[in-house]
Amino acid sequence: MSNLKQNRQGAATTPVKSARVIPQWWQSIFYRFFTLPNMTGLLLFAMACIAWNRGLALLYGMVATLLAFILLSVILPWIYLRRLHVAFEQPIPVHAGQMQTIHVQINTQKHKTAYGIQLTPILVSTTAFNHTTKPTQRLNYVAGQARVVFNFTPAQRGSFNLQQVTVACAYPFGLITLQKNMLAVPCPQMVYPRLFNIKHLPPSWLHGAVSLGEQVHRNPQGYDLFVGLRQYRTGDNYRHIDWRATARSGDIALREFEQLEQPRISLVINADSTLNIGQGEINALEHSLSLAASIAKYCVMQGISVNATGAINCQINSIEHLDDFYMLLAQLPTQTQHHYAEYLSHTLGHHNHSGVVISFISQHFLEVTPLTDQHHSQKHWQFVFNDDSYLNPLKTFKRAAITHHHHTVSIPIYANHNIADTINNSN
């Protein structure tokens, strides 16, 4: 009989609690204890007692059969696990929130076979990934070599080392699972900061910024000055490869150019511990880095050169430089020494070529550095992260307005608000 109540339309609604149904708590206790290994052990004990009490050889034979089952469940997985080797293939860096593919190569010794192998890569950063969605793959059969693909979405930026894989096997009965942490050659895994979908920079924020009052669209690939050769990096344009230099050195060499007189903004990256407020991905520092990465990407796509300063120093003149910037952001640790005010003052004072200086600061450590008249051609966007909202992410906060003071735009950022909308929806 269905336990569901039905409304007048006949659709199923909430289930009716029946007195005949076994309580959920009892079921959870029952199934927590009565796992297959526990039940097998209990069965073995019961059969051994019966065989001892009756003293009959056939009963001892059945005990021997069950013991053989258990022994085989231990021996075969042990043999198969000993045969295995694992290796990681370097994954392509992705941004947090994007699907990343990790390839694990599993080899068996001397092309022998292994059955029922379960692989779970151990991801070092425990705060970055959700435990309940541990990626696990099962291979029914491995002979020689197999490649296993894991797709998962990292939630947080960082530079990690893929080194360990948990390999488990419970062949052939699923009675006993033997597990082993296998070490592979360390393989770097890069997760860039999350990107926000910035569609445009608010004109009101740009008003007054030299060379950025109108968004100048230059060739995003714009390059004017040859600045030198560097080693090829993944993602570089093959058209820039200098073949002669490559032939000479044996390593692929790339020509690098710098765009002259390109509109420029400055990002003053803040990695102070004062900004490190919040847990996991809902963290002011993470949001600030994501914001910096997103703004950099938007600007570069619009042909605007970006100068990153503060905790890192980097020139982003083209798309090719973006990966370097992301990598630096991904590897940026929290700094205990508070030098951000100095960085900001220095940037505001010396980077006259920048139309906009963007800073990221915690509300409690707000130090407004008003731009004086000598900086009239420069705008200062200050993203102010509301500490309370990051400390209490479930709490609702009334959004404060964006304020304009002289050439400084103060943009409040809250933990549970959509940061991209804050920028995109501003006029």
Added chain:
Amino acid sequence: MIPLQPYLLFSAASLTLGFAGFNTAYNLGYTLIISLCIWVGFFITLLPALTTRNKLAEIVAGAGVITFLILLFNSSVLNALIGLLISAQFAINLQANNNNRIYSALLIGLTCLLVGAAQAKNGSFLIYITSFSISSLLALRSLYLYNPHHVINMPVAKNTHDSHITSAANTINSINTQVPRSALHILKICVVFLGLTSIIYLLLPRLPAGNIGVSISSSAHFYSSREWEAQADQATKEPGHTQANIDNIEHLPPQKSTNDILQNTYQYSGFDQSFSINNPRLNPSRFSNVIIAKIKADQPLYLKARVFDRFDGIRWSQSQRQLNKKRLSGGHFQQGTQAKNTIVNITTQASHYQVFIARDNMSTNIPFAEELTELHFPASVIAQDAFGQWFAPQPLTKGTSYSASAKQHFYQGRTFSQITHKTQGVTAANAVAQTLLDNAKDERKAARYQSLAPYLTLPQSLDPQIATFTHQKLQALKHRATDLEKAIYLESFLRQEYHYDFDSIFTSQNSTPLSAFLFETKKGHCEYFASALAIMLRTQNIPTRLVTGWLAHNQNPLTGYYEVRALDGHAWVEAYVDDLGWVLLEPTAYYPMPKDTQIKSQLTARTIQQYIDHLNRIDEHSGHRTTSIKHIIRSTWYSLTLIVTAGLAVLKLVLIDFWWLCIILALIAFISLGLWRNHQGTLKNKFLWYRLRNKAAPSIEQSLQILHTALVNNGHILAAGLTIEQFNYTVAKSYLSQEEQYQLIDLFNQYQYNKRSLNAQQQSRLSHLLHMLMLHQLARPR
């Protein structure tokens, strides 16, 4: 459409085999039909659509309860419970939607098989166990491989789309790589599994049985006799008037009809009221080794059926013929409590055994082991003769089973069937009282010995040489020997100097056999040996009696039951020695000595060997062919157990006597293993280098092969399809200069891919480069 996934097929097979094993005692056709119904029912209950399952489950559950009740009243409780379990499985098939139904099917099949194993008395039950094990193995394997939810899950809520509980298995993504359906691999697993089972079974020690709550007594019909019941009741009402209860032993129901000289009836005249040692078997044919009874006990037993005290030179008979009837309460008889044994150095051991009669038209004797304390027998009344032997109202039929408890006494390593209960160690307050006590003790002793007078009578026609011969033999005992020592000495003498001969059963012809046996032929059957010993001891004034019964000493290693065959109808001697009691003497060399059989656990392998030895001896003496298939299987099994037993014996010797050597060897092995694991690559490369040194320069192909081996030994994992450029980058770069690296890549690519072959100089150069790399790898420690 019937789901034909492998694990469903095999789990259905397991359930069916389990039930078939349980039902093995019944008619084969009946078992097959029911098994087929269970198989079909298993699949039918998997079919119905989700919406109708719940209703059907209730119907099936109700049918199960009705089946249970019907079987409960028409059959046994066990059958009813099994029927209920099978119905429950069908209900689970309908209710559950996950692996739980498979596990429950296997568990129920196992339960049925377990019950069948407890009831089975035939070694062929092993076929059911083996078949069930294989089908369960295959079911669990296919379930693990092909069903990703291979863990026990909580059941999904019925008729809802949302699961309240999600199991961890749901997050596992299964790459359904097609497992090659390798019959060879499956066969390997089955063989390994069966091998493991056999080894464990052989090595499993058999502990003494607990026998808690195990008292079996049943039969096809309940044994009763109104006449006996009336006599027993009268004896109870009028204890002083014993005449009504005493019945001449000749009035026992006939042992067998004259028409019962059939192959399938047991005929041993040693169980009659009297028998001649000349031809104790009426059946003139070569006698068979058919199993007439099976006994479940912890140790070999002597089961007494008759006791004889009178011998006329040829025939043994009984001097007293009373038959006392005793009522059984619910088929249970409890021996009265006896005075506690006060004899020093006597150990008493309780034993519990069950007897299952396997042939029809047995005698009315109820064989039992001394000293009986408790008997469970399916009768309302039984009778006891003057010698303490028990009789049923009718001849025992096939299927009768009874259980009993006994106390076994051991003194100086010998089995005593009865101990004389007397008070000892009582001291009086003064000398006068002590004298009175001593006199009373002497009087009691004298009275005992007077009562034993019938056990000292000798036949008038006895050859006087026997007494002389006995006396001469006992001269070898230099010291003043006790009666027990004399008895043991003569027993050993007969066992060593005389031979067992089956043929003497049929060839002796009314002549005085004992003299011929003792002085001429020196060979005979058990009755000769027993009679000889009894008479020899009587000539030395030691009371003796001849006992016939069954010797259960041959344990079937597969079933654990002691098998009593027609051959095992046996005669032995009991002698009253030193006022201690009746000691059991086994003068027949063919049979094992009744030593202090303290219950010892022994390996199954040893039990199997002894069983096969016994069967081979029977075959040899009874003239059966030794080249039959049965014999070949038996020989193979014997060889296997011999290997195991011999191996274990050597292992035991080494472990006990050379334990210090074992520890040293274990340490050396442990250290060696560690060193090998850490340095095996280096050692292998060194060995390779040693081999290369004394040989001519290898070719390019050989160099590549050696290089590859050396790299693997040094722990490099070379991926398939590695290009020379990648190899150069990961390995060669460290050992070659830039120019050499270029040369290596260029020459190798030309060698491998170019149609034009290399000239001699180029080949030499490539070989040289590879050789350099080889040297680096071989000489480099890992």
